[in-house]
Amino acid sequence: MRALIWVFRLFLFLLLFGFAVKNDDVVVLRFFFGAQWQVPLVLVILLFVVVGVLIGVTATLATVYRQHREIGQLRGKNEEGTKSDRQNSIPLAHGPDLPESY
Template identity: 55%
Template sequence: MRYLLWLIKFLLFALLFGFAMNNADPVSLRFFLGYAWQAPLALVLLVFFVAGAALGVLAALAQVVRQRRELAALRKELRTRTAPPAPVAPDPLLEQPRDAV
């Protein structure tokens, strides 16, 4: 199974590497005010993919933080509800008599 995973990783790397080599032609991205950026197509795709993934993680981060806070509050509430009652001191009048030996 381990070798199969390595084989799949290698084939994926070879596929992506071949894609990058076949798309090494420079492309121009034109921005406002006459600014232009020239880079290989594979690099442009990689940059925008990484930027999109980072924005997706950042967007999900707020939800994760909110859920963690809610989970911590619920755990605290559960601890207070299931805490054993405080031990009550025994009444000395109700104790069994002890031998005076």
């Protein structure tokens, strides 16, 4: 199985390398105020892929951090309760069709 994964990785690398070699033409990126940047097309594509990945990771980190903090709070509440409190409490059923307790 590992050999198959490495063959797939090699194939993917060669495919992307071939794409880079075929797209080595120089393109001109024009910015505001007359600024220009002449760079190979493959570097422009790579740059925008990296920027897209960074934006995606940044957007995900906020959610992951919030969930991590919420899990920590729930674990703290769970540890505060004693075993007797858990046995005496009435479990609640949640849902639109279910009664409040059973």
